[in-house]
Amino acid sequence: MAETTVAIEESRQATIDRGPIYNDFSMVVATINGSGSQTSNMAIIRALFRMGIPVSGKNLFPSNIQGLPTWFTIRVSSDGFTARRETTEILVAMNITTFAEDIENLAPGGVCFYSDDFSVPGNREDITYYPMPVRKLIKKADPPKALRDYITNMVYVGVLSEMLGIEIEEIRRALETHFQFNQKPVDLNMSVIELAADWAKENYEKSDPYFVRREQNPRDRILMDGNTASALGAIYGGVTFAAWYPITPASSLADALEEYLPQLRCQDGGCKATYSIIQAEDELAAVGMAVGAGWSGARAMTSTSGPGIALMAEFVGLAFQAEIPIVIWDVQRMGPSTGLPTRTSQGDLLFVRFLGAGDTQHVVLLPGNINECFEFGWKAFDIAERLQTPIFVLTDLDLGMNLWMSDPLEFPDQPMDRGKILTEEDLERLGEFARYRDVDGDGITYRTLPGTEHPLAAYFTRGTGHDENAVYSECPEHWEANMERLWRKHETAKQYLPSPVIETMENAQIGLIAYGSTDPAVQEARARLLEEDLSTDYLRITALPFADEIKEFVRNHERVYVIEMNHSGQMRQLLQLEIPDQALKLQSIRKDNGLPLSARWIATTLLEAEGE
Amino acid sequence: MSTEVKNSSRRASKTNLIGLSRADYKGMPTTLCQGCGHNSISSQIMAACYENSIQPEKIIKVSGIGCSSKSPTYFMSRSHGFNSLHGRMPSIATGAVVVNRELTAIGVSGDGDTASIGIGQFIHLLRRNLPMVYIVENNGVYGLTKGQFSATADKGQVLKKIGENPFLPVDVCMEALVANCGFVARSFAGDPKQVKELIKAALSFKGTAVLDIISPCVTFNNRGESTKSYAWGKEHADPIHDVTYVQSFDEIEVEYGPGQTTKVEMHDGSSLRLQKLKRDYDPCNREHAMLLLEETRARKILVTGLIYINKDQPSLQEVEDLVDTPLTKLQEKDLRPSPESLMEILEDYR
Numbered sequence: 001m002a003e004t005t006v007a008i009e010e011s012r013q014a015t016i017d018r019g020p021i022y023n024d025f026s027m028v029v030a031t032i033n034g035s036g037s038q039t040s041n042m043a044i045i046r047a048l049f050r051m052g053i054p055v056s057g058k059n060l061f062p063s064n065i066q067g068l069p070t071w072f073t074i075r076v077s078s079d080g081f082t083a084r085r086e087t088t089e090i091l092v093a094m095n096i097t098t099f100a101e102d103i104e105n106l107a108p109g110g111v112c113f114y115s116d117d118f119s120v121p122g123n124r125e126d127i128t129y130y131p132m133p134v135r136k137l138i139k140k141a142d143p144p145k146a147l148r149d150y151i152t153n154m155v156y157v158g159v160l161s162e163m164l165g166i167e168i169e170e171i172r173r174a175l176e177t178h179f180q181f182n183q184k185p186v187d188l189n190m191s192v193i194e195l196a197a198d199w200a201k202e203n204y205e206k207s208d209p210y211f212v213r214r215e216q217n218p219r220d221r222i223l224m225d226g227n228t229a230s231a232l233g234a235i236y237g238g239v240t241f242a243a244w245y246p247i248t249p250a251s252s253l254a255d256a257l258e259e260y261l262p263q264l265r266c267q268d269g270g271c272k273a274t275y276s277i278i279q280a281e282d283e284l285a286a287v288g289m290a291v292g293a294g295w296s297g298a299r300a301m302t303s304t305s306g307p308g309i310a311l312m313a314e315f316v317g318l319a320f321q322a323e324i325p326i327v328i329w330d331v332q333r334m335g336p337s338t339g340l341p342t343r344t345s346q347g348d349l350l351f352v353r354f355l356g357a358g359d360t361q362h363v364v365l366l367p368g369n370i371n372e373c374f375e376f377g378w379k380a381f382d383i384a385e386r387l388q389t390p391i392f393v394l395t396d397l398d399l400g401m402n403l404w405m406s407d408p409l410e411f412p413d414q415p416m417d418r419g420k421i422l423t424e425e426d427l428e429r430l431g432e433f434a435r436y437r438d439v440d441g442d443g444i445t446y447r448t449l450p451g452t453e454h455p456l457a458a459y460f461t462r463g464t465g466h467d468e469n470a471v472y473s474e475c476p477e478h479w480e481a482n483m484e485r486l487w488r489k490h491e492t493a494k495q496y497l498p499s500p501v502i503e504t505m506e507n508a509q510i511g512l513i514a515y516g517s518t519d520p521a522v523q524e525a526r527a528r529l530l531e532e533d534l535s536t537d538y539l540r541i542t543a544l545p546f547a548d549e550i551k552e553f554v555r556n557h558e559r560v561y562v563i564e565m566n567h568s569g570q571m572r573q574l575l576q577l578e579i580p581d582q583a584l585k586l587q588s589i590r591k592d593n594g595l596p597l598s599a600r601w602i603a604t605t606l607l608e609a610e611g612e
Numbered sequence: 613m614s615t616e617v618k619n620s621s622r623r624a625s626k627t628n629l630i631g632l633s634r635a636d637y638k639g640m641p642t643t644l645c646q647g648c649g650h651n652s653i654s655s656q657i658m659a660a661c662y663e664n665s666i667q668p669e670k671i672i673k674v675s676g677i678g679c680s681s682k683s684p685t686y687f688m689s690r691s692h693g694f695n696s697l698h699g700r701m702p703s704i705a706t707g708a709v710v711v712n713r714e715l716t717a718i719g720v721s722g723d724g725d726t727a728s729i730g731i732g733q734f735i736h737l738l739r740r741n742l743p744m745v746y747i748v749e750n751n752g753v754y755g756l757t758k759g760q761f762s763a764t765a766d767k768g769q770v771l772k773k774i775g776e777n778p779f780l781p782v783d784v785c786m787e788a789l790v791a792n793c794g795f796v797a798r799s800f801a802g803d804p805k806q807v808k809e810l811i812k813a814a815l816s817f818k819g820t821a822v823l824d825i826i827s828p829c830v831t832f833n834n835r836g837e838s839t840k841s842y843a844w845g846k847e848h849a850d851p852i853h854d855v856t857y858v859q860s861f862d863e864i865e866v867e868y869g870p871g872q873t874t875k876v877e878m879h880d881g882s883s884l885r886l887q888k889l890k891r892d893y894d895p896c897n898r899e900h901a902m903l904l905l906e907e908t909r910a911r912k913i914l915v916t917g918l919i920y921i922n923k924d925q926p927s928l929q930e931v932e933d934l935v936d937t938p939l940t941k942l943q944e945k946d947l948r949p950s951p952e953s954l955m956e957i958l959e960d961y962r
């Protein structure tokens with residue numbers, strides 16, 4: 001026996017010797033894009049979730065409609081970790097073209113379910129193989145011809161259900177949710193699933209250690225993607241106007257608006273809309289319409305991704321200068337340029353922070369989970385109308401399009417803040433109105449809405465230089481005074497922004513700073529580091545401009561690591577600018593390869609940096 | 613006593629139906645060149661709104677960038693105005709009007725703003741049929757940047773700095789027709805009466821009303837051979853009809869011979885009387901409108917008047933099926949759905 005074979009045998013034996021492993025593995029389903037695997041994968045993850053098992057689901061998909069490989073990863077973790085796990089323990093291989101590389105990527109002692117049409121490549125003898133007679137089972141089930149291709153993927157649902165212990169009743173319930181209680185497709189899919197489960201029971205002998213089992217989880221949880229949560233946040237924030245242009249990975253945010261607004265925001269027996277949503281001809285028009293609507297007095301938004309932001313630069317500068325409230329969602333994808341349209345990144349941070357010609361700076365919200373997508377979704381309108389300026393909300397493909405387990409969304413706990421608006425009565429009482437006069441000293445001036453029926457109400461909005469009365473002016477004093485006030489307003493902004501989230505450990509010497517979708521990976525990395533006796537404090541940034549607590553946090557730690565998913569360490573750069581005397585203390589842990597960060601990578605990189 | 617009577621009668625004659633005087637429609641002093649066609653158009657906008665008794669506060673003035681786009685400052689200071697970005701007026705207008713259906717938008721753009729940088733947004737505005745008056749102050753040249761060709765400049769036109777223009781012009785009215793615009797008019801700043809009547813009609817139209825008004829640039833493009841000059845316009849202007857706008861409450865009965873006048877009813881009950889001049893022309897026929905533009909272009913005629921009208925296309929608000937209340941007037945109870953509705957939604961995600 002060759003040395004390697006011995007080693008493989010030993011590692012396999014070791015895996016089995018550990019005994020059964022419950023609710024702690026990562027599983028990847030490799031299929032072909034457009035083959036209908038989404039229904040199967042959703043059925044599996046929903047069933048697991050409803051068994052009380054902490055799960056997360058990530059779709060790694062190509063920029064393609066049909067034919068290219070796609071992978072759906074489900075992680076189950078009793079410990080509640082939801083970040084991307086670097087290792088894959090279970091493979092469901094339904095795509096011959098990637099079969100060899102998929103097997104290569106399996107962890108030692110992994111498990112492979114595959115369509116028995118394929119011949120197993122390579123020499124991974126450490127793996128437990130389960131060939132699935134997909135064709136034979138489908139022939140036996142005999143579904144209507146037109147549906148055959150779509151239903152084929154149900155075979156692995158049935159097999160996994162039997163081999164891992166996914167409760168078949170939960171699979172049925174999951175399908176009922178998926179098909180909105182339309183019993184016919186549920187029954188049809190279930191017939192294949194049950195057939196496959198029965199076949200597996202009779203023909204396989206379980207020889208791998210991986211199982212799932214129901215957990216008694218007292219917490220009320222939901223399983224949702226970020227774009228849906230963001231859209232719902234906007235709706236419960238009273239969105240009245242939305243314009244958008246299709247772009248991956250932001251389109252599903254607008255889709256969710258289109259899905260929920262008709263049921264939630266219609267009057268007169270559900271036919272007259274209290275909102276308007278327009279698919280614009282491009283992102284220039286999308287943001288332009290939102291600016292027009294915000295100027296008119298509506299809660300207006302647009303949603304896009306990096307390339308769309310590039311087109312919006314002109315209007316965002318105008319909205320900053322003319323002081324018009326709008327909310328802009330940037331569901332980030334990998335750039336520069338068209339980049340990787342279906343891969344995640346946090347590369348737009350610097351871009352949106354200073355987007356626009358001349359001196360501009362914008363308020364940026366950075367939700368880090370599903371709850372914050374919702375919360376910042378409604379708060380963004382309050383902040384925009386309070387500050388009369390564009391508000392960016394940055395998520396990314398991972399947070400926006402993948403499935404996350406979360407506490408239920410919480411209904412807004414504050415009434416709407418419509419900001420400083422003068423009505424006819426106000427104007428009558430005041431007897432004067434200057435659109436850009438800083439009456440309260442906070443940099444935020446009063447505005448009137450078009451249509452206000454008072455001779456004093458009107459003013460002229462422009463991106464050009466203006467005096468307090470909004471009259472065109474090239475006077476140096478006017479220009480400087482106005483810019484000073486805009487900067488003062490930006491300082492005022494801090495009091496309206498969500499606070500950073502700080503979590504400490506006893507005796508921690510080092511501080512970690514992160515933001516957005518990397519939170520689960522950072523959390524898990526901290527747990528791993530603690531096992532290595534390295535305590536860490538953690539601050540998660542939720543908004544720009546920086547809150548004072550962030551500077552405090554940096555000052556109070558010997559070493560601070562800024563963890564992020566972009567190539568140039570953008571948040572670290574911003575922090576170094578903000579606290580130049582602490583600049584050398586700020587270390588960067590960054591990776592930007594299109595995949596969400598993993599806890600293992602963060603922990604390993606950090607330990608290396610710490611010289612351990 | 614007699615003085616009092618005199619005063620009150622003067623007051624009556626110097627105000628419109630909503631009790632406002634012409635001064636209530638004034639803007640800031642113009643900073644455009646003396647003799648600029650745009651100033652003349654601004655005057656007709658003020659006159660049209662005054663005579664139509666439109667509350668200035670219910671008007672919004674929108675524009676892009678350029679000489680023409682500066683002009684909203686120079687009329688109706690009691691209306692909110694928005695001098696936005698080059699070629700982007702349509703999107704600003706769309707957002708602003710859709711959320712407040714009580715507003716009447718008057719957009720002023722130029723040939724560079726509409727036919728060059730803004731042609732995309734222009735076409736899509738027409739496609740959506742947003743109710744607004746869209747005036748193109750067309751002079752075939754960039755003024756603010758000191759005399760470059762625009763997309764409506766004549767082929768073969770010569771400018772001092774640039775030389776000869778080798779390209780055929782964009783015809784704003786033809787573009788509007790192709791984009792299914794329901795109100796297409798062409799006029800000449802040198803014919804203020806027609807300009808005013810067409811603006812009045814456009815203000816009564818529920819949809820995008822495009823007015824392509826040849827408005828000479830006295831500084832950069834007023835040489836006699838230019839089709840955008842005063843001299844050329846005066847010589848070649850050929851109105852297809854004599855336009856008179858009649859408000860719904862005006863009981864004017866003018867006697868015309870049979871077949872001499874076409875009456876076009878507007879959405880708000882007002883009407884347009886189009887008195888026949890030289891030719892028989894039906895402005896309700898889109899194909900005829902296109903032929904007219906082709907023919908007059910070939911014959912080097914500046915055809916003016918209402919070239920095409922179609923009132924049957926739904927406006928954007930109708931398509932969107934919005935509540936009657938302007939969306940900007942909705943209160944929190946209308947805007948934020950109930951906590952119970954959120955609970956219900958979350959059930960699907962449990």
